[in-house]
Amino acid sequence: MRAEDLEALREHMLAVIAANAFALRDTIGKTAFDERVMMAMRKVPRHDFVPIELQPYAYANIPLPIGFEKTISQPFIVALMTDLLDIKADDSVIEIGTGLGYQAAILAQLARKVYSVEIIEEPGQQAKQRLRQQGCSNVELKIADGYHGWSEHAPFDKVIVTAAPDLLPPPLIHQLKAGGKMVIPAGLPNAQxxxxxxxxxxxxxxxxxxxxxxxxxxEGTGSG
Structure with missing residues (x-):
């Protein structure tokens, strides 16, 4: 696809995110996401973080399959989770579930340091490559069971989890700083x-x- 076509689709994505944020204003307590979050969503080329055959759909507000029975979350959810974290410029953030690296690339625009853990080797290696191509030098990635966090870099200012445990994992609670925030989907499969x-x-x-x-x-030790 041509760069200008992708640019138009990205602008449309931002408009959809803004409209959804406004619709959710009573829940999130404001009418719009933070400008820094929207700038990060504008800057990071989402089409570089999906399989090439899905690039035409990269900016649609839908989750997309990325292989390995995984998906990349819909853009609105990425923006919402990022906004809820209220990331400061000197924050250290841990992400559980790297996928192909899109959420990590968004976090990299906002935080001082991002630690990301992916349980499956192949997407993790792909994510490293994609993040390197985007110049995200403040992201450190490892292949491991994210349920246990990354204790040697703890405590973290913020924790973001992109896969759903039944309950909040105790190691991640332990590795969160006092005053810190965690955004996580949780619950049984049909009631998250x-x-x-x-x-x-x-x-x-x-x-x-x-x-x-x-x-x-x-996935991992914590799942029932």
């Missing part, structure tokens, strides 16, 4: 909710259900 969890200064967690979602299940 996107959850914003915050760790208070005393270490206690508060959770807020944002909206029903459908994510693939979080």
């Amino acid at each position: 909710q996107l959850i914003l969890a915050e760790k208070l200064a005393n270490g206690r967690m508060t959770t807020k259900e944002i909206l029903p979602v459908r994510f693939s299940q979080l």
